[in-house]
Amino acid sequence: MDWQEASAYYEAKLTNALNVQRHALNLADLPQTGISEDEKNVLIDEGIPAKKQLERLKKREFRIAVVGLEKAGKSTFVNAWLDCDLLPSKGGRCTFTTTQIFSVQADSQQVLTVKAKTPAQFAQLQSDLKLTAQTEENAKKDLETISRYATTLQQVIDEGNKEIPFSRLEDIKEPLQKYVADERFAHAVDEIWLYTNKLAQAEGIVFYDVPGLDSGLAKHVEESKEMLADCDAVIIVQMFPSLRDAELKIIKFTAEGDRNVKVADKLFAFLSRIDSKKTPEAIKDHIDLAKADWIKQANLPERRIVSGTAGSHLVLSGVASEQTLKEVGSPEAVRQNLEGLTGIGDRDQLLDQVTGIRKIKSRVNAYINTERVDVLKKRCEASISQILSTSESIRSAVSKRYSDNPEDAKRQEEDSKRISFAEWWEAKWERILAELADYYDLNIRPSDRIPKNLDQLTACSKTQANFHSRYLAHVDELFSAFKERAKNRRELIFKQQSVVQFDSHKTNFDWREELYADISQMLQDISKELAIELRQEAIELVEYISSLMWNSPEVKLRLIKDAEDYVEMLNRSLSVLFLRFARPMVEALVRGPVDSEMRCSIVKRLGPDIEILDNYYGGESAEFKTLKRFANYGAKLLYDLTIREKVLGIQEIVAVVGQVTQSALTPEELLVREVEADLKAVEVYLKEAIFEAAGFRQYCSQELDRLRDKFINSQAVWSGVATNEWLGENPLLLSELPDNLKKLEVNLEVSDRLRQLTAALDKTVSRP
Template structure:
């Protein structure tokens, strides 16, 4: 007996071959049009999506179970009992129609809760559908619930939309599943605004079998009266491998909404009936009066499901299971008494049924589902092969088969096309160069000087804003954090200023470096990408909006994201090359400990001075070295009195010039260092001044030293030259345009083939493709 994995591999090989055959049939249908009957095309359009969905499931190697049933049928209580933790809301209050997925996690570290919210547009769509539903025929309960949802949405709309702004949703990791109970309960029904905003909940837990990739879909919505809920439910039913159908034990009948659910599940698999993959779980089984009542009711359920094996029709007492294992919620305890549950089940002669249900599903996973998969794949392969044979029967008498000797005759796109294209390409190149000079380079005339593009001007502004944002939001530079670091390691009453200074700078240096490595370059790359997109759009326009132009120009036939990542990396390398030296110079060491750095990094410091473009003349004419050595901005040739005045101006409340003159003179003579900061406030003052100086040089020196604008212009020139060289050197554009003309893919191209020659070409191509279809059909087993 083959294993499940072996069966998957065998069926995957079959379906991939069948998929190739289906694609060939679709290609033929597009070319031959009316020659294939519409009913045959309709069958192909039905079977192809089914084939795709099954291929996706096989590639993912997941086992997806849809848990269905009417609202309040006990689905959430059933899943809670399966997980042995009352984690999913099952309170008496009505919960919203939220799609809940439970995924198996292989390890405890993989466990997580994820909540996805509706977008603003989806909220508006839901409100419109609720309004439409209220105008239709509804039961009193349905009308009340939909009206309640509509009114509550209007009431809490601003809060609901706030949740919708969380594009990435909410994620919480956990080890014990109880850690997320409060968060989940609050989200689903305690916080009304949040519950109305939730679209999907995904829970990954080791409480499902960790040796299988399993997903349980709690599928609501069939009796909600809201179209979007029903559409979500239908989509999940189409993708399921098995169904857990929660049905109240006391209701041995199948209602209208339930029939709809089962019909949808049945229609997806013509070869696999619902009875082959359904588990009928009779919930709240302990509600029966006695064994006779229980047996009569059970037999009535059996009458609705004669084809379902008895091992897949299971009475379950989910709340009794929760109480038995000591894990019920307060709501469950209010509604159930442990002693009563045990006595009632003993009276009925049943267990809570959870162990039986798990064993039944595990048996299906390990044994029965392989046979179900084989039958499903047999039907898909058979349906596509049948369609292929009927297509061949219709088309082969019409198109016949061409001899191999005719395959190279009648060059439909020969000398005449080449001459036309040669003229067009020269025109396209001239138009492109003129546009590039005017729009990208900003030249008024061909020989005039260019001006910086507005996107590159904006790039400088975005860079400055990002620098300011990073340095103004440093965690280490917050007052409380500075105080904590300063006092760490020493006594609170007498901390060591020098040690505190070093510790603050060490953490500050580490934080700044990390932020610069991870947060800065995306905005720069975005500005450049905008211009690259502009060039790509222009080239596509010049080549008559032919689809393949952009992906060929930008390498996106492989992965355009790789090209964008290369650009981001280029910005990052340029920035870090110069910013690392600046951060080290200003932040790494206190003022009194920079002598070695000044000697070892003198070249980098002079580079920063040389590229400085700020308005302060001192900062680009030797002032940086003086600041790093002495803590003041001044030119080396300045007098002692000048320096004293500078110190007094920069630090309100500083000593008088007369008081400062002597120490500064000693500093400049190199005979004595400036006094170290003696307390926390003076340490913070020194560090704050260094952060301000770092920000100034990052904005007015590193930006220019890194050559961002030059890098952008080089990248744009590379794209420009690539566009022209792809034709001048490699003749790629002529190939793309020739193919588009040959197969009539682009009516915008001003070149046409005579009808008789086109008809000859088409008939020959169809004949060859028919041969391929017959060969492929033979190889599909």
């Protein structure tokens, strides 16, 4: 197929391939696909030249870059090609601006476009020059020039872009010279676009003429690099037989910018200025050395290497400017010089065989008319193949884990999330158990480990210590109120008994009966308060467990359920324990007077129950060390010296009941002393024995252990609770989750992009 057919064909194929590339990259960019950076980079790297090629094809452009060192004769070469001494080519630096020359067919399409730099571009140019001015002389000179001609340069920027239509190339010679080579204006020009029908026979040919790579300006190197990465053919104008470093960069940039085509497939070398040699032998050596170097560096075939002299071509063609004639010589002088070097004196033969311009134009035109389709095919097919194969590899890899069907993808995503959450929960459960164990060791039971803070090393847990201290506080509070009631009731009973004659015996029984009923109620109250206290300890534990479960209400509901029912349950249990030891003690000390038949009977009947308290008594008073003994002696054990010495081996009187002798007391006072001594004993035993005897400490631990174990042994329940909290989007839980589990809505992005890539591939290639 011809160039137009090939251009249309590969425009369509590249468009489809780049559409595939775009979808493949969109898919690969999703982290969950697991596509490697290497695969993505293959697509990115392959897409860059493919996009540039596509843009050229859309414009139907075939771009030829004319490159080389400064003063190698690039502009002179282009002038000779155009048969018009148009571009500046005087001695010294003569090209400050990149010139693009476009091929058009009609005279009416010819126009010169001057693209001025924007203020930002001009400022950036000066900034770049300042960076290199310390090491590059040209950059330093350019800065000085810009400063010197600031007014005219600013005028170019202010005027902006210009379009100058023309019929003959000679008509635009002056503005072209001005904006390309005149340093008063050229530094403010970004690019020159010249549309002419003098370039080549084929439409869409574009010539690039850029400043030399060895100009010392990074800008020119970058421009050349970009241009060489975005061209279809390269003509290097070479004045030295061996390639210089800057010329080797041209080969490198050409290879890097068009990796699917060999340098030798698209490059032409023009060995310029052979007319400067002194002898035919020198010309031959020059050409042979250059050919050998090109074979070594790029395996460039000889048919791509042409020697000649562009300046002589302009002179012999009769189109040379005065400046060119001054530098090269008159037509006759040029003819004689070339005749002496080649043995050819005929002007037409010199133009055909020696100056090289017609020869290289012929070879380039032949390349354009025949070879460029093959090169385009090679470039595009390799690029398309790489893009499609890499994209198919990405599609295949992703489709193994994701479906491009929305319903299947949704189900897969939901299943994947559930599995991921289950895995996360399994590890989280182990952390919860560890945190609960640490909390339990520190707050509820004695730790088996030595804590970091020695102040935490206690004989009992903080919880048990708090529970005991609140028990004592309740006993103090309730007993204080009880004693006040007992005093008031005593006074009333005493008054009633004193109406006739005070009956100490009857009053003792009556008072004790009321005291017993009051104390029995007080015991119930203590039990209830203990239940409330234990509930609080349980709630603190449950709240801590709940915090581990993100404050889920299910924790309290499943461990305690109804708080009031829980207190009632605790009250029943504590009451049984409490009354098991407290009631016998109260019966023995309160219901019957000392030495009465009732007390003796009670003590005898409850002997084992009251004797067991002795094992738990933790006080220091010897009088209360044995409950049965105190029940038998009562107040005598506190104030009767004889009995104290006989029974206890102690002669001092206890300060609790005072040191008034029995003979000095009235019957009423004796009764009060006896009863108050018994009540004091009740208080002492409640504080110093009952708590331990009833096993409140153990019950507290057991109840809290029960709650803890109920939690630990219900892992399946809490797994469900955790799942519900996750599905309910509990913010505390979500804050702990990895990013892929924080959003519950199913992300079909992978599926959508996979489906788009699959559709793009199906449209482009036939896959099995």
